[in-house]
Amino acid sequence: MVKVYVNDKPVEVGEGAHLLDAIIKAGYSVPTLCFFKEIYREASCRMCIVELANGRLVPACAYPVSEGLKIYTDTERVRRNRRVILELILAAHRMKCQSCPRKGGYCLLLDLAKEYGVEGIPVCAECPLHESECLLTKGIPCLGPITMAGCNSPCTREGTPCIGCRGPITRKDVLEEAAKLYLKYNIDLDELYSKMKLFWNNHPKLDYIYNVIKEVIKKNTKEGSLR
Amino acid sequence: MSLEITERIDKVFGHLELKISIRENEVDSKFVVTQDARLIEAVIEGRKYDEAPLIASRICGACSIAHFLASVTAVENALGVELPEDAIILKEVMNKVQIAQNNAVHLFFLALPDYYNAKSLGELLDVNPDLVRQGFQLNSLCLKAVDLLAGRIVNPNTYRVGGFTKKFLKEKIEHIIEVLKKAEKLAKDIVEQVMELNLPELSDPSPTYLVAESPMGYLSLGDHIVGSDGVRFHGLEYSKYIEEKAVSYSNSKAYTYKGKVFHVGSRARMLAYGERLIGLDEYVSKLSRLLNNPFNNLKVKAIEILYTIMDSREKLEELKDRELKLRAEVKTREGEGVGIIEAPRGLLIHHYKVDSSGRVTYANVITPTAMNALHIEESAKVLGRKLLEENKGIDEVRKQASMLIRAYDPCLPCAVHVIVTR
Numbered sequence: 001m002v003k004v005y006v007n008d009k010p011v012e013v014g015e016g017a018h019l020l021d022a023i024i025k026a027g028y029s030v031p032t033l034c035f036f037k038e039i040y041r042e043a044s045c046r047m048c049i050v051e052l053a054n055g056r057l058v059p060a061c062a063y064p065v066s067e068g069l070k071i072y073t074d075t076e077r078v079r080r081n082r083r084v085i086l087e088l089i090l091a092a093h094r095m096k097c098q099s100c101p102r103k104g105g106y107c108l109l110l111d112l113a114k115e116y117g118v119e120g121i122p123v124c125a126e127c128p129l130h131e132s133e134c135l136l137t138k139g140i141p142c143l144g145p146i147t148m149a150g151c152n153s154p155c156t157r158e159g160t161p162c163i164g165c166r167g168p169i170t171r172k173d174v175l176e177e178a179a180k181l182y183l184k185y186n187i188d189l190d191e192l193y194s195k196m197k198l199f200w201n202n203h204p205k206l207d208y209i210y211n212v213i214k215e216v217i218k219k220n221t222k223e224g225s226l227r
Numbered sequence: 228m229s230l231e232i233t234e235r236i237d238k239v240f241g242h243l244e245l246k247i248s249i250r251e252n253e254v255d256s257k258f259v260v261t262q263d264a265r266l267i268e269a270v271i272e273g274r275k276y277d278e279a280p281l282i283a284s285r286i287c288g289a290c291s292i293a294h295f296l297a298s299v300t301a302v303e304n305a306l307g308v309e310l311p312e313d314a315i316i317l318k319e320v321m322n323k324v325q326i327a328q329n330n331a332v333h334l335f336f337l338a339l340p341d342y343y344n345a346k347s348l349g350e351l352l353d354v355n356p357d358l359v360r361q362g363f364q365l366n367s368l369c370l371k372a373v374d375l376l377a378g379r380i381v382n383p384n385t386y387r388v389g390g391f392t393k394k395f396l397k398e399k400i401e402h403i404i405e406v407l408k409k410a411e412k413l414a415k416d417i418v419e420q421v422m423e424l425n426l427p428e429l430s431d432p433s434p435t436y437l438v439a440e441s442p443m444g445y446l447s448l449g450d451h452i453v454g455s456d457g458v459r460f461h462g463l464e465y466s467k468y469i470e471e472k473a474v475s476y477s478n479s480k481a482y483t484y485k486g487k488v489f490h491v492g493s494r495a496r497m498l499a500y501g502e503r504l505i506g507l508d509e510y511v512s513k514l515s516r517l518l519n520n521p522f523n524n525l526k527v528k529a530i531e532i533l534y535t536i537m538d539s540r541e542k543l544e545e546l547k548d549r550e551l552k553l554r555a556e557v558k559t560r561e562g563e564g565v566g567i568i569e570a571p572r573g574l575l576i577h578h579y580k581v582d583s584s585g586r587v588t589y590a591n592v593i594t595p596t597a598m599n600a601l602h603i604e605e606s607a608k609v610l611g612r613k614l615l616e617e618n619k620g621i622d623e624v625r626k627q628a629s630m631l632i633r634a635y636d637p638c639l640p641c642a643v644h645v646i647v648t649r
Contacts, residue, residue, distance in 0.1 A: 154378065154379060154384060155378075155384045157378075158378040158384045158385045158392055158393060159385075159387075159392030159393045160378075160384045160385070160386075160387055160392055163278075163281060191275065194274060194275055194278070195275075195278070198274075198278060198281070198282070
């Protein structure tokens, strides 16, 4: 048996165990995305990083335990680094929330983004309406694709369009995906802009958001004209 | 004897001062709203018609649903939408349940502590813990019903211009009925207690009142306004009968009906349609002698809680087993419309003009507290004169004046308006 200290709490685990086992045994938890017990232990998402007593940051799922090791799971430094990691993951994440089977409150990535205050996933990720029931398909202008998630989508849940009260997403890739959606379902850009101005009138990036969407629509419309 | 009293009123929604000046047996009073202007009408102008209700519901957190319903009705009238009957009934139920909830908040959290010699709800807890417990329970049950009907407790999202967005499932309606049944039991107890209260005596300075017409029963939706003199006029003609003017000392406007000071609210509703409260004849007959006393607004509010809960439950039980039609088609067109509704504090008017592209070009909101402002001033004068005759001390004047204002239940965030100078 090996004795390790998780947040100064002593706990004994077997030889060859990993930090994650010790943390769980001690009653703490760390967020994991890629880890899958007995199947995947490559530490590729890095969300489970913890801090050692000597200041090193190591992934808890793949780092072996050793006698007298002291680890800290929730320091300020750890949280800051996890936030950066989340942003990196989101930057490469394909924003196809509209058709993701995990939508409607089952998205772990979204929960983590909410917990760590990382902007990036739209309300569509939480919206339980499926692709065929989406309000955009009915021609109703909904700000879901470009509004920050975290409200648990009470409006779209009841069939009323999102009005963007939680503020906009300013990441370009998200905005471009959203613009394609708006183009596909013939949503009027001026009407959308009027809706955006309801809550985001003083947002410094309002014009940027509008221009990104306008560019994509222009590029993808043959005549080059806006509807 | 001459003295000036400026009383900052606590336990009301918003910031309010009452000034009473007594000089040589002359009593004058001023209802000074110190709340800042909200500019809501200016925000609505220039926007698409379906955004108007969203903004209007944010005028006030307490009666957000009343503003939403009035706004939606005004837009629907402007666009000529003909709602199915079921949708109208559900809209009425939504309004009634929120009136019950608002009245409960007003009674327990703002007004009742005065009558048990407590300064606040916290002190009332020492004096009469059972009453406070009942108040909290009733409020949370009503909030639950509002939540189920409107989707949220503020800023409803189950309704868009043209009707309800989703079908109301049988299970959901049954759930609401169950909640209302529990609330009804509590409300009965509470009404008994409130009816036994001893309220100060005061005669009504101006018995004129206005009330939204209720075509059937009590508190149903219509588009006419009825006055105490029997005059009945369409909502769009309100500017012919109701004159508005700005007053220099207050941020709220002042209104008169045919040149007379008038009041709106629970007492006005009871005066106009009291005999239609089926099943509550006992209380109504007890109250009918007392209705010319503005303080009795409180007792009417308690009865209204019981009635609205009972009536909503009955209406929902009728709807339960039916296939509901809740949505009508909406077409953009040019028009003008008025939404007349009885909000918890009285008659509420939303008036919009929509152009052919669906933009709102004109918006006007007239709220109950603004209409009551002059009537409150007059009542305070009568109260001041009465207390002067009885040689009561200054503390008594202060206390009774704030109790009087709380009896009217003013909501100042609703009352403040911007005056557009062109």
